[in-house]
Amino acid sequence: xxxxxxxxxxxxxxxxxxxxxxxxxxxxxxxxxxxxxxxxxxxxxxxxxxxxxxxxxxxxxxxxxxxxxxxxxxxxxxxxxxxxxxxxxxxxxxxxxxxxxxxxxxxxxxxxxxxxxxxxxxxxxxxxxxxxxxxxxxxxxxxxxxxxxxxxxxxxxxxxxxxxxxxxxxxxxxxxxxxxxxxxxxxxxxxxxxxxxxxxxxxxxxxxxxxxxxxxxxxxxxxxxxxxxxxxxxxxxxxxxxxxxxxxxxxxxxxxxxxxxxxxxxxxxxxxxxxxxxxxxxxxxxxxxxxxxxxxxxxxxxxxxxxxxxxxxxxxxxxxxxxxxxxxxxxxxxxxxxxxxxxxxxxxxxxxxxxxxxxxxxxxxxxxxxxxxxxxxxxxxxxxxxxxxxxxxxxxxxxxxxxxxxxxxxxxxxxxxxxx
RNA sequence: GUGACUGUAGCUCAGCUGGCAGAGCGUCUGACUGUGGAUCAGAUGGUCGUGGGUUCAAAUCCCACCAGUCACCCCA
Numbered sequence: 252x253x254x255x256x257x258x259x260x261x262x263x264x265x266x267x268x269x270x271x272x273x274x275x276x277x278x279x280x281x282x283x284x285x286x287x288x289x290x291x292x293x294x295x296x297x298x299x300x301x302x303x304x305x306x307x308x309x310x311x312x313x314x315x316x317x318x319x320x321x322x323x324x325x326x327x328x329x330x331x332x333x334x335x336x337x338x339x340x341x342x343x344x345x346x347x348x349x350x351x352x353x354x355x356x357x358x359x360x361x362x363x364x365x366x367x368x369x370x371x372x373x374x375x376x377x378x379x380x381x382x383x384x385x386x387x388x389x390x391x392x393x394x395x396x397x398x399x400x401x402x403x404x405x406x407x408x409x410x411x412x413x414x415x416x417x418x419x420x421x422x423x424x425x426x427x428x429x430x431x432x433x434x435x436x437x438x439x440x441x442x443x444x445x446x447x448x449x450x451x452x453x454x455x456x457x458x459x460x461x462x463x464x465x466x467x468x469x470x471x472x473x474x475x476x477x478x479x480x481x482x483x484x485x486x487x488x489x490x491x492x493x494x495x496x497x498x499x500x501x502x503x504x505x506x507x508x509x510x511x512x513x514x515x516x517x518x519x520x521x522x523x524x525x526x527x528x529x530x531x532x533x534x535x536x537x538x539x540x541x542x543x544x545x546x547x548x549x550x551x552x553x554x555x556x557x558x559x560x561x562x563x564x565x566x567x568x569x570x571x572x573x574x575x576x577x578x579x580x581x582x583x584x585x586x587x588x589x590x591x592x593x594x595x596x597x598x599x600x601x602x603x604x605x606x607x608x609x610x611x612x613x614x615x616x617x618x619x620x621x622x623x624x625x626x627x628x629x630x631x632x633x634x635x636x637x638x639x640x641x642x643x644x645x646x647x648x649x650x651x652x653x654x655x656x657x658x659x660x661x662x663x664x665x666x667x668x669x670x671x
Numbered sequence: 672g673u674g675a676c677u678g679u680a681g682c683u684c685a686g687c688u689g690g691c692a693g694a695g696c697g698u699c700u701g702a703c704u705g706u707g708g709a710u711c712a713g714a715u716g717g718u719c720g721u722g723g724g725u726u727c728a729a730a731u732c733c734c735a736c737c738a739g740u741c742a743c744c745c746c747a
Contacts, residue, residue: 254738309745313672331747360747365672367741376747443744459743508746518747529747556747584705615705623707634705648707 258364258372265574269561272571273404277357277377277555280400284392286355286379291335293359297325302542303334305510307451314362328361331509332378332554333536334543340382341545350383350548357557369527369559378533378554382540385549387487390515390535391495393551397519397531398497404560405569408522409530411498414505415485416453417477418513419538425476426452432471440466456504472503484514511536515551521559523566530563531555579665580622581608584615584634592633595643595661602666623648629665 255261262270278288297317304310316328329335336354339345345352357377364370379396381389394411401409417425429452437445441460448455456467477485492499499517507516516534524530533553541547564571579599583592596608607625609618615632622630632644642655645665656664 257738314745362746364745365743366739367743370746374747378747454745526742527746532747554747559747582706616703616707617700619705619707621707630707632706636705644706646706651707653706 256372258366260371260373266561268571268574269564270557271574272564273377273557273560274357276403277355277400280396280403281355281379283399284353284396286353286396289336289339289354289356290358291329291332291339291356294326294328295335295338297327299334299338299543300327300330303337303511303539304331308508308510310362310508314364316361316363330362331360332356332358332376333380333509333511333539333552336380336552337382337540337543337545337550340380341540341543345382346546346548351389352382353379354382355379367527368525369556369562371558375557376554377557378552380550380552382550383548384551385537387484387491387515389549389551390484390488391491393533393553394492394497394517395495397533397553397555400555401519401531404564406521406560406563406567408567409519409563410500410522412502412505412518412520413488413492413499414473414502414516415477415481415514416473416506416512416516416534417481421476421478421481425471425473428471428476429453429455432469433466436466453506456506467504470504473505474501474503481514488515507532507534511539511542513537517553521563521566524559524562527559529556530559575605577607577622577625577627578605578629578669579607580618580625580627580630581606582615582618582622582630582632583609584632587635587638588633591638591658592631595631595633598662599665602662604666604669629668631661631665 281288297315300315301311306312310330315330318326320326336356340352340354355378358375359373360376361373363372366372379393381393383389394413398411416422430448433440433448433452433455437448439462440448440455441458441462444455444458444460444463447458455463456470458464458467474485489501505516505518507518512534514535514537517532518529519531520528521530522528531553532555533551535549535551537549538547539550579596581592581596583589592608596606599606607622607627611617611621613621615634619630628648630646630648632646634644637643637655640655641658643658643661644653644655645661646653
């Protein structure tokens with residue numbers, strides 16, 4: 252037997268009701284904010300991610316599905332959604348339509364990682380990008396939008412964390428402060444952190460090792476090292492959040508895994524999720540477009556993980572819309588009934604009803620059993636008797652009551668049952 | 672990439688001091704010849720994850736690999 256690849260899943264049945272709910276909610280809310288959907292390829296030139304996401308990141312170093320096509324081009328299944336949208340923005344000259352440009356996307360992304368709860372190799376993200384505004388107004392809109400999505404999904408047990416990692420001017424100062432702080436403590440840290448001290452010192456801040464945690468509290472805070480412009484930007488965002496009633500927690504140690512972030516970073520975590528608890532993550536990336544060869548353009552956005560939101564919905568026991576059931580089953584008792592049955596099924600479907608008809612040539616008893624399992628609401632029975640007398644038998648599967656309806660009225664009779 | 676735990680019927684699992692591969696649920700059929708849900712009966716269903724080893728004999732013991740789950744790492 253051939254199994255699905257590691258870290259992938261088949262989505263079907265009842266599970267999909269969560270997915271439909273999330274996808275529809277995302278589309279509904281982004282539409283209200285006037286974001287336009289963009290669908291980019293699932294694979295891109297490998298260079299896009301090397302330059303966009305950053306050569307030093309874990310994503311690029313060990314998580315990309317990279318392959319060569321028959322023309323010798325190096326391609327990569329997208330490991331995230333932002334770089335492709337920025338590429339499309341540059342390539343299609345969207346700036347010609349004026350700024351800001353606001354895009355939404357939803358689809359699969361791929362990272363070669365060891366699967367665990369809330370982490371798959373092929374997983375699904377929804378996200379938005381707001382391109383062109385350097386102001387905290389834009390950061391605020393994007394955060395407001397993320398919160399609106401979660402609220403519309405009827406989720407409650409989430410928390411917004413706001414950080415600011417500065418810009419290319421002030422971040423080096425902060426990095427230095429961190430080094431000064433950790434240097435004398437180096438031999439008290441875990442092995443990984445001793446390595447990270449040189450490779451990616453920001454990561455020392457969210458190490459979960461018990462040896463390292465005590466030092467994190469006292470570690471320098473990003474907020475204390477912001478330059479004047481970053482400070483102003485930060486204060487402005489906080490003002491909006493405070494005035495417009497968005498609950499958040501400041502996190503001066505919030506760092507993110509992708510290199511392109513500048514200034515505002517944020518994460519929304521759900522309390523029920525265990526270790527993979529970030530359901531939405533985002534921030535500002537003012538240097539990304541320029542890095543990819545476009546004209547320097549500030550941007551901000553976020554991405555959310557659908558699998559994790561599904562878990563959150565389940566854990567919070569949110570009532571999500573049910574999948575539709577079969578509404579009418581047409582039981583066919585002999586071959587003479589076959590044609591009238593087909594005609595009725597087509598007419599009812601034409602009126603918008605979900606109709607199933609016997610395809611297995613089963614006897615009446617087994618057709619009833621099958622209809623019962625479909626959870627269908629009405630069964631129309633057509634047999635020799637009915638054909639001769641020009642009527643159809645309609646059975647209400649809930650009450651068990653049965654009535655004969657003249658064939659002239661059958662269609663309207665059933666349609667009316669589903670109105671009101 | 673590292674670690675822990677787990678792989679037996681479609682599903683949930685028992686069998687594990689080595690000795691004929693089992694149960695419940697599901698599915699199909701019948702009791703009920705034109706009527707579902709309840710009940711009863713019968714049937715269907717297995718590469719015991721894969722490969723090797725030990726043994727007269729392996730689902731059971733040993734080794735390797737594969738897969739799943741959770742955690743590390745990292746992130747949505």
